Amino acid sequence: MSHVPLIVNTEWLAGRLDDPKLRLLDATTFLKPPEDGGYYDVWSGRDVYEEGHIPGAVYADLLHDLSAPDSAFAFTVPSRERFTEKMGELGVGDDDTYVVVYDQGNAIVGAPVIASDWASRLAWQLRYEGYDNVAVLDGGFVKWKEEERPVTTEPGAYPKAIFKGERRPELLATKEDVKSALEDENVILVNSLSEADFNGETDTYARSGHIPGSVNVFFGNLSNPESKELYNEEQLRDTFEKVGALDENKKVITYCGSGIAATWNALILNKLGQHNVSMYDGSMTEWTADSSLPLDTKKDK
Structure with missing residues (x-):
């Protein structure tokens, strides 16, 4: 296959x-x-x-x-x-x-x-x-x-399988990886939350703001609300190029609140040819729970 x-x-x-x-x-x-x-x-x-x-x-x-x-x-x-x-x-x-x-x-x-x-x-x-x-x-x-395609209430079922393959740890970023990235100009941190979240205008997490040095690409802005599909590749590429995330010499770490929206941005980056991408699983939930870790509340220039 x-x-x-x-x-x-x-x-x-x-x-x-x-x-x-x-x-x-x-x-x-x-x-x-x-x-x-x-x-x-x-x-x-x-x-x-x-x-x-x-x-x-x-x-x-x-x-x-x-x-x-x-x-x-x-x-x-x-x-x-x-x-x-x-x-x-x-x-x-x-x-x-x-x-x-x-x-x-x-x-x-x-x-x-x-x-x-x-x-x-x-x-x-x-x-x-x-x-x-x-x-x-x-x-x-x-x-x-x-599109009025078929829908059913009948439960699906497949024959049981044996899951194969090996774990790829390079796809996962930890809190320590992100702390190291704060001092590494070769790593780009992409915050996948809304601009309001990024700017510290909401109180969803233990503390408000974003990880210092992050750039903001809201995951909800990548699809056309009318067609329900992703914007065309040129538009998507422009969005991520503006924040430097398609630089083949850079590593990208995406994060969000709990490692959900960040996977959407990581997927689009992969689609655009950026494969040096990991996702911070703990994201803002873990980061903001540690009062020793820094946060910014002003949008990066």
Whole structure:
């Protein structure tokens, strides 16, 4: 099986729904900012999956199954054993299969953000654990339904698999990696949150602002709200070139709140040819919890 593109469209997927080598995963998860400030309320999208999904898809629970259960922070990468076991149960891991991941949108309830960042999170985890033959569905379930493509309530199921491949630690950045990057001009830190978050105008995390030296590329600004698909490559390239993130001589570390939106930016950077990219899994949740670590609250010039 040849490798699939990093990102595929609905037409591409529709023509392959009956392919026995396809493993289609619904990674829907939801966040909602609490009315009195503070960290998001988070819940699984399993109920939404059961109400309707793309035919054949199985539900991959990022919140309960594919995050470390004993971590102090939400959505921390689980042990390899936990992840590969869960993926094997879903039918993912064999060399002759390929995966397409999608989500059902509304990543942040009430916010008009078009991005399949839950899908990109799972795709990133698969690559991190050594499974590269994975694509994200551009426009996700929202675009699929808008085009009146088939939807079902019948649960999907695939034969169990043995997950293969080796972990790729270079895709993951730790707090220590980011601390080192503060003094390294060859590393670019990309904050994937909104401009308001970046400028310290919100109170979602323990402290407000951004990691010093960061540049800001809001993950929600990379897709067209009308078409639900990514902007064209020229526009995407211009966005990341402006902040220096496509410099082939630089390493890029993306971060956000809890390592979700950051995977969307990392995916787009990969699509544009920047492969020296890692994602800070702890992101602002971990960084702001450590009062000894610096933050800036003014937008970089």
